[in-house]
Every structure is written in structure tokens, then in C-alpha cells.
Amino acid sequence: MNKNLLDGVKETLLMGPGPSSVRESVYKAMGKPTIGHLDPYYYKIMNGIKEQLQTAFETKNQVTLSISGTGTAGMETCFANLIEKGDRVLVLINGYFGMRMKDMAQRMGAKVTGLEFEWGTPVDVGTVASELEKNDYKIVALVHGETSTGVRNPAQEIGKLAKKAGALYLVDAVTTFGGLRVPLDAWNIDAVYSGSQKCLSCPPGLSPVSFSKRAFKKATERKDKIPNWYLDIGLIANYWEDKKRAYHHTASSNLNYALYQALYDFIKEGPDKVFARHAEVHRYLVGKLEKLGLKMFVAEGSRLPMLNAVVCPEGVDEAAVRRKLLKDYHIEIGSGLGPLAGKIWRIGLMGHTARKKNVDTFIAALGELL
Ligand SMILES: *Cc1c(COP(=O)(O)O)cnc(C)c1O
DSSP: OOOOGGGGOOOOEEOSSSOOOOOHHHHHHHTSOOOOTTOHHHHHHHHHHHHHHHHHTTOOOSEEEEEESOHHHHHHHHHHHHOOTTOEEEEEESSHHHHHHHHHHHHTTOEEEEEEOOTTSOOOHHHHHHHHHHSOOSEEEEESEETTTTEEOOHHHHHHHHHHHTOEEEEEOTTTBTTBOOOTTTTTOSEEEOOTTSTTOOOSSEEEEEEOHHHHHHHHHOSSOOSOSTTOHHHHHHHHSTTTOOOOSOOOHHHHHHHHHHHHHHHHHOHHHHHHHHHHHHHHHHHHHHHTTOEESSOGGGBOSSEEEEEOOTTOOHHHHHHHHHHHHOEEOEEOOGGGTTTEEEEEOOGGGOOHHHHHHHHHHHHHHO
16 A cells, blocks of 8 residues: 555644634535535525625625635636726735736736835825826725735725725735725725635635626626636626526535635624734734744734734744744744745734634744744
């Protein structure tokens, strides 16, 4: 018999930028029997996911569903459907994921303006307001929680500006959804995408997406065809609509069970309680880090609770600490991306991972290594 490599998979405390640690209830949900993507019982589960996503996103949007693919597939769904060639798009950039948005929008043929802000600081509302007064844009795109730096951007304020400017407002809530409020209707968000493996604590593979009426209209009434067949929101919405249920692709029933269960647990615990837990455990971590003499990368008012960027002290081998944490303690944390590589650690407190006992375990290990 060959050795089975899966015997070597170890339980890891996932405290990086995602995936986060998965709850037992979600593993159990995933182990339920696979059923067909056109099974009427599966349609019920799809409806359950839609309703729970509407609750979690605080929206009435009919087009609220899960895309088969990770957060980046959600990003591509939003940009591919909403951009028509030559559209002017304003992308607000203060980290790696804002850059990815810009690249994607350019590939779709948009005339993109990337308005850049220093990494580690939030997008500045005044600068965005004056740009929107100077130029007309069809779409304004913002990353709510910039996972590369740990910065929370002023998504509500930018939503007001986008509305005033008559632009569609596209928001990346991959990191924030499930850990911070993302109320779509109240914040004028026209298109949003997230990911299953961050604050929802599912395995990666699904991207919750929601389109407002206005956004869906632009996507379905445009003259040229959407350049991406797999992510065509009109076709996908037909699969998610009770009266239509037209085959589009073979959605993974098991991954969607996981998403259903994660949303079920989120709503059962109570969204406000979940948000408060993230905030509290974040403060607890920051206190412990500061006791170890470490500095946070982001100023206090702009920190994300679920993603904590910490400056690696002078003389400490950033990568060696991460390697030892993983090998000797089975704890995963993240490194810096792009210009922040080698300079920061990124410590995730996402969803199920956001517990004080996990912080204690991590701090004890880090204390020994430093
Ligand atoms: C993780 C992440 C993504 C990309 O999601 P994948 O699931 O890795 O494709 C996009 N945006 C933000 C803000 C993220 O944190």
C-alpha cells in the first residue's frame, strides 16, 4: 500500500489572512451526502443561502448568491459584468487588493483611474470627493478591509459620495463580511463580493455576491455580451431564480452546505454579538502584543479587527518566526505583501478563530520565539 499523504495533515490554528479555522458544525455540514445541483432539495438550500446572505448583508437585493470560486472570482464577477468597454472607473487603492482591482478593471477595457493612498493609511474621503467633482465615473470601487495592510476604509462615507456622483458603487468585503457590518442598502453599495474562508470560517471555494437592481440592470441591459461566460450574472441569476432554475454549471452542494451552516451559525449567534466578539478579541490581542513590546502597523482608529498588521522588530527574522510557529506550534500567521514583505506579520482573527484562547495560545508561542 502507498502511504496516504492525508494522514499527515495536521490541525493548524489558522491565524493568517485566511483561511480561518473551521467550526465542527461546518465540517459536519460538508460531510453530508452530495446531491445534484438540480435536485429540488438543493434549490431549497440555495434559497436558504440567499435569504441568510440577505440578512447578513442587510439587503433586499434579489440577486444575492454564492459564486463558485474564491473571493477573486467574486471580484471578477463584479468587474466583468459591470464594466462596458471605455467606462470610466475610479479604483481607490491603499494596498494589494486595490491594485488587483485596478488590474482587473483595465483587463475588462475600462478607462481606469487608480487613486492611490499610502499603504497602512485609510482612503481619504476629501480626496475622493474632489476627484468625483472633477471627473465623471460610471463605477467607484473600494476595498472595505484591505487585508494586505490591516486598514479599514470608510466604506459608508465613500458610498455617499458615489451616490451623489451617480456612479455604481462596488465594494470588496472579502475580509470584512461576517466580522464587521456591511449593510448594502444603507451604504448604497451596488455590487459586493466576499469569500467563504475569512470571517465566515468555511473552507475556501465560494464567493458570496450581491447586485443591486441598478447594477443588475447595467449588467443585463448592456449592448455587448459579458466577456466572461462562467461569471455572467444574468445566467447565474437564472439558476438561482425559483421560476427559472436553468442549468449553468455544476455548483458544489457540499461547499454550499458549508456556507449555509456558517451563515446559520452567524445568524444564530447574532450578528451584533459576532461583531462585538471580533472587536473584543482584537483589543485583547493588541494589548498582549504591546506588552511584548510590539507595534501595530496601522493607527488605532483605522484598524481592522479581523486582520492585525504588526511591525516585525529590527533584527528579528520575520520569515523564521512564521516558519517556527507553523512547524513547532501548528499556528499559521501571514507575511507582508508587496512593499511590506519582510516588514510585518499579519495576524488574523477571523470568524471562528476570533477567540481569546487562540490569542493566548499564539502569544505564548510568539513570546517563546522572540
Ligand atoms: C482574500 C482576499 C481577496 C481574494 O480572495 P481569494 O479567496 O484569495 O480569491 C480579495 N480581497 C480581499 C480584501 C481579500 O482579503
